[in-house]
Amino acid sequence: MRETGGAGSLIELAERIVGLGRQMGADEVEAAVSDGREFSVDVRFGNVENLVEAGSRYLSFRIIKDKKTAHATSSDLQDETLERLVRNAVDRAALGSRDECAGLPPLSPDRIDIASLRLYDPRVAELQASQKIRLAKETERIALEDKRITNSHGASFITNEVTAVLASSNGFVGSYDQTFCSLSVGLQAGETDEKVEDYWVSVDRFVQNLEPPETVAKKAVERTVRQLHPRKVRTQTVPVIFEPGMTDWLVGFLFSCISAVAVYQKTTFLAGRLGERIGNEKITVIDDGLMPGRLGSRPFDSEGVPCRKTIVFENGVLRQFLCSTYAGRKLGLPPTGNSDGGSVGPNNFYLQPGTSTPQEIIASTERGLILTRTIGHGLNPVTGDVSRGAFGLWVEGGEIAFPVSEVTIAGNLEQILGQVAMVGNDLDFRAPVCGPTIKIAAMTVAGE
Amino acid sequence: MITFEDHFGMADAERKRALELALSSGGDFAEVYCEYRTYSFINMEEDIIKETAESVSLGLGIRVIAGERTGYGYTNDLSSESIGKTALTAAAIAASKRSASLRDFREARQLEDRYPLAQPAHQASLQKKIELVRRAYLACQKVDPKIKKVKVLFQDSAQFISIVNSEGRAAVDARPQVKLVCTAVAEKEKRREFGFSGGGGRVGLEYFERILSPEQVGREAAEEALLLLEAVEAPAGEMPVILAPGHAGVFVHEAVGHLLEADFIRKKTSIFWDKLGKKVGSPLLSIYDDPTRPSFRGSYNIDDEGAAPAKTLLIDRGVVHSFLQDRLSSRLMGRPLTGHGRRQDYTCIPIPRMSNTYVDRGQDDPGDILRSVAKGIYAEKFEGGQVEDSGKFTFSISAGYLVEEGRLTAPIKQATLIGTNIDILQKIDRVGSDLSFGLQTGTCGKEGQEVPVTDGCPTIRISRMTVGGQS
Numbered sequence: 001m002r003e004t005g006g007a008g009s010l011i012e013l014a015e016r017i018v019g020l021g022r023q024m025g026a027d028e029v030e031a032a033v034s035d036g037r038e039f040s041v042d043v044r045f046g047n048v049e050n051l052v053e054a055g056s057r058y059l060s061f062r063i064i065k066d067k068k069t070a071h072a073t074s075s076d077l078q079d080e081t082l083e084r085l086v087r088n089a090v091d092r093a094a095l096g097s098r099d100e101c102a103g104l105p106p107l108s109p110d111r112i113d114i115a116s117l118r119l120y121d122p123r124v125a126e127l128q129a130s131q132k133i134r135l136a137k138e139t140e141r142i143a144l145e146d147k148r149i150t151n152s153h154g155a156s157f158i159t160n161e162v163t164a165v166l167a168s169s170n171g172f173v174g175s176y177d178q179t180f181c182s183l184s185v186g187l188q189a190g191e192t193d194e195k196v197e198d199y200w201v202s203v204d205r206f207v208q209n210l211e212p213p214e215t216v217a218k219k220a221v222e223r224t225v226r227q228l229h230p231r232k233v234r235t236q237t238v239p240v241i242f243e244p245g246m247t248d249w250l251v252g253f254l255f256s257c258i259s260a261v262a263v264y265q266k267t268t269f270l271a272g273r274l275g276e277r278i279g280n281e282k283i284t285v286i287d288d289g290l291m292p293g294r295l296g297s298r299p300f301d302s303e304g305v306p307c308r309k310t311i312v313f314e315n316g317v318l319r320q321f322l323c324s325t326y327a328g329r330k331l332g333l334p335p336t337g338n339s340d341g342g343s344v345g346p347n348n349f350y351l352q353p354g355t356s357t358p359q360e361i362i363a364s365t366e367r368g369l370i371l372t373r374t375i376g377h378g379l380n381p382v383t384g385d386v387s388r389g390a391f392g393l394w395v396e397g398g399e400i401a402f403p404v405s406e407v408t409i410a411g412n413l414e415q416i417l418g419q420v421a422m423v424g425n426d427l428d429f430r431a432p433v434c435g436p437t438i439k440i441a442a443m444t445v446a447g448e
Numbered sequence: 449m450i451t452f453e454d455h456f457g458m459a460d461a462e463r464k465r466a467l468e469l470a471l472s473s474g475g476d477f478a479e480v481y482c483e484y485r486t487y488s489f490i491n492m493e494e495d496i497i498k499e500t501a502e503s504v505s506l507g508l509g510i511r512v513i514a515g516e517r518t519g520y521g522y523t524n525d526l527s528s529e530s531i532g533k534t535a536l537t538a539a540a541i542a543a544s545k546r547s548a549s550l551r552d553f554r555e556a557r558q559l560e561d562r563y564p565l566a567q568p569a570h571q572a573s574l575q576k577k578i579e580l581v582r583r584a585y586l587a588c589q590k591v592d593p594k595i596k597k598v599k600v601l602f603q604d605s606a607q608f609i610s611i612v613n614s615e616g617r618a619a620v621d622a623r624p625q626v627k628l629v630c631t632a633v634a635e636k637e638k639r640r641e642f643g644f645s646g647g648g649g650r651v652g653l654e655y656f657e658r659i660l661s662p663e664q665v666g667r668e669a670a671e672e673a674l675l676l677l678e679a680v681e682a683p684a685g686e687m688p689v690i691l692a693p694g695h696a697g698v699f700v701h702e703a704v705g706h707l708l709e710a711d712f713i714r715k716k717t718s719i720f721w722d723k724l725g726k727k728v729g730s731p732l733l734s735i736y737d738d739p740t741r742p743s744f745r746g747s748y749n750i751d752d753e754g755a756a757p758a759k760t761l762l763i764d765r766g767v768v769h770s771f772l773q774d775r776l777s778s779r780l781m782g783r784p785l786t787g788h789g790r791r792q793d794y795t796c797i798p799i800p801r802m803s804n805t806y807v808d809r810g811q812d813d814p815g816d817i818l819r820s821v822a823k824g825i826y827a828e829k830f831e832g833g834q835v836e837d838s839g840k841f842t843f844s845i846s847a848g849y850l851v852e853e854g855r856l857t858a859p860i861k862q863a864t865l866i867g868t869n870i871d872i873l874q875k876i877d878r879v880g881s882d883l884s885f886g887l888q889t890g891t892c893g894k895e896g897q898e899v900p901v902t903d904g905c906p907t908i909r910i911s912r913m914t915v916g917g918q919s
Contacts, residue, residue, distance in 0.1 A: 044715070047516065047517065048517050048541065049516060049517060049518065050517075050518045050519075050520065050797060051517070051518070051519050051520070051540065051541050052519075052520040052521070052522075052797065053520075053521055053537045053540075054520075054521050054522040054523060054534070054537070054795065055523065055525075056507065056522065056523065056524050056795065057524060057525070058524075069498070069499050070499065070500050070501065070502075071489075071499060071500070071501035071502075072501060072502045072503060072504075073501070073503040073504075074503065074504040074505070074506075075504070075505045075506055075507055075524040076455075076484075076504045076505070076506035076524070077524075081504060081506075085502060085504065088502055089502065092500045092502070092574060093500075095497070095500070095574050095575060095578060096496075096497045096498070096499065096500055097496030097497045097498070098496075099496060099498060129540075151715070151716055151717055153715075153717060153837075188717060188837065188838070192719065192721075192722060193719060193839075193870065195719065195837065195838040195839075196838060197717075197836055197837060197838055232914075235684045235685040235686075265493065265597055265599065265633075266596060266597045266633050266635075266640065267597070267631075267633060267642065269640065342499070375834040375835075375836060375840065375841075375842050375866075376832070376833055376834045376842030376843065376844055376864050376866070377831050377832045377833070377834070377844045377864075378831075378842075378844040378862060378863075378864040378916075380642065380846075380862055382633060382640050382641060382642040383639075383640065383641065383642075383861070383862075385861060385862055387682075387844065387862055387863050387864040387916045387917070387918075388842070388864050388916070389834070389840070389841075389842030389864055389866040389916070390866075391840075405840065406840060406866050406867065406868060406914060407866065407914065407916075408684075408842075408863075408864045408865075408866050408914060408915075408916025409916070410684065410863065410864070410916050410917060410918045411918065412918075444684050444916075444917075444918045446684035446685055446914055446915060446916040446917065447685070447686075447914060448685070448686055448914070
């Protein structure tokens, strides 16, 4: 385990809470401390607009007494506050209801080698503010060189360093450090009443893996200007191609439907359907917390359960729900290392890539919509229904014909997964929940 | 009224010292924002009180403005060393010779308390709150055997803020917030549907006896889920849309409110940036944002910069009348403050935000509006929306009806509506006399900051809008 400057005193704090809770009568106690440093700079038209720098430390804990659970969090870490919060939690638990599934997981004998996960880049801390400002300015400057760009939302460089510590009365003690950095720019093109906008962001744990300013700027410009002079289309049912960023939200919606919490609460259409074929054979979806350097990797979840690789959908068949200890007990399933502070969260949750290039997918489409952006809500896990405001590029004869705006796409996740016609080879793990380009054989596009 | 509790113990001299450090590299303005917030939470599902939680947040943020530049630092370590370091972090932005001179603090007088309440939730016993939760839960469950899952959440918070700035303004506020929400899942022949209801605001627990009973919250959630079991697919394409009074306020929040926030105007990213005094919508349309409505979820006595809030006329009979201002934008634009500088918490820079946004009542009889539509949809309940600066906006309906020959017929499933604001605002051709507000449970997100808001409207007819159903 990495030894860090602050981790020792953080572990001490977490262990002190566990001891305090036990002393006050709790059967089980789990305490987590997060200690973070944040830096962000926003520049716009070459000038620094906002500069934020801060450090903060939070504690969260839960106690279980007689199979009754109480939670607390605090950013006030003074002794008397902490003692009061622990005492209150023990008192509150008595007012709750007995729940046979409540409680901590048993201590796992498995330990993940944290160094091999590559979660921490020391260069993030070493990077000077002036360098970060320069990178943001450079990105925006390059983007603004393109004459089609008429306004800027600004460019940002953000870094985060976080130490996470967990201690439990089952004997678990663990900690890890992680870093994140991002470089982004948001742009507008077109005149006052005909504006279009988009952005691009590069995120990584390692400074050296960030896309350089030229790339971020170029992608943001390209994504923005390709929407200029959009048309509306007639209401129709056509193939819809999801760009990777769009597949990301679809996969994110899928996650909310296979979370064991949603399953036991029956707030997902996939409840009770383990082992059934849901999508077609092209659908293989995996959750993997152990991919070196990836954004969603971590050695253990918020309960100290070691992370792992779980196949959720295998060639269209629903194999596994992702479980916290509690939700797993409700369903008679083992925890999968996906506990996320009382709920269930994804690690690296992705749709397995296929073999087609994005160009091949477009070329295969006689007539259809490439979905490039959506806005709004319109995702209902209970029914699987999807309905969102959409922007995109119209395809005619296998080629991009013109941009489209002000339409909506609608469908049902189960039907969408059953109609995946092609899966791209362009999965790049830019986000912890992600997928490649995919083509859905038919969806309703509502327009004029 | 809840009383202000000083959890910082910072004497005037210490606060002045922090402001001095903040201005030590120059700058036009400095501010210290202290926040202490307590929060409690109860969750009931599967017939049991499953969990309770308590949370304490304590910290301060220091801001320096120099021209158009903002420096910000925050900390939850309240040692004088850490506060000094935070002030210097914020100071680094300025780097100019000129510095504002510090004035002595003058405590801002509070003319009105917008949170008149009898039983502050943060001082009430947990048993009392659990009882409210149980009542909502049982009322929901017993509506119909088809209700298979019920979940009730209760949250309350008390936020104490204290602000001092280099201009000598010192202001405090103590804001209560309460929310009770119920979700229900109904099941029939393998089909499952979801219903939601709730209420609250800057109120005390007496609200649940006098204004909205927990039983009503539970029943409404159940009724929505049961209604949706019978719902047909929403139509797809352009058609007349009637917005129901109250909940449909999300429409004006997205289509108009965000794009009149002064930061987007000043940066010329909003489609409205050059439209002050110009007609952008139907003459039937007037829109206000009012942070002063007593007990409303989005209201406040002072904004998060210590400024007095004002009821602000945004659109006057179709013409852009004013913007939502915070201190920075108001100064840079040379326009009056409106008291709309808000922040999620001490870790955030304040930005212009909405509070309680609504379309003013019109002349039409709501029944006449319904009878005027031969074929369209009636949008009744909403799950939120989104807008981008270009004026393209969406909102999603979670429940509504088909309108056929001037009558509500089949209930419809969820659908997203999309349009461009300057187009859709012109297409508002009927405005009802029946103004009401939506659920007191809403939260608005902007630049990663969430703040409580409400919105409202009377019955409104939009002559044509794109509806994103499946049939």
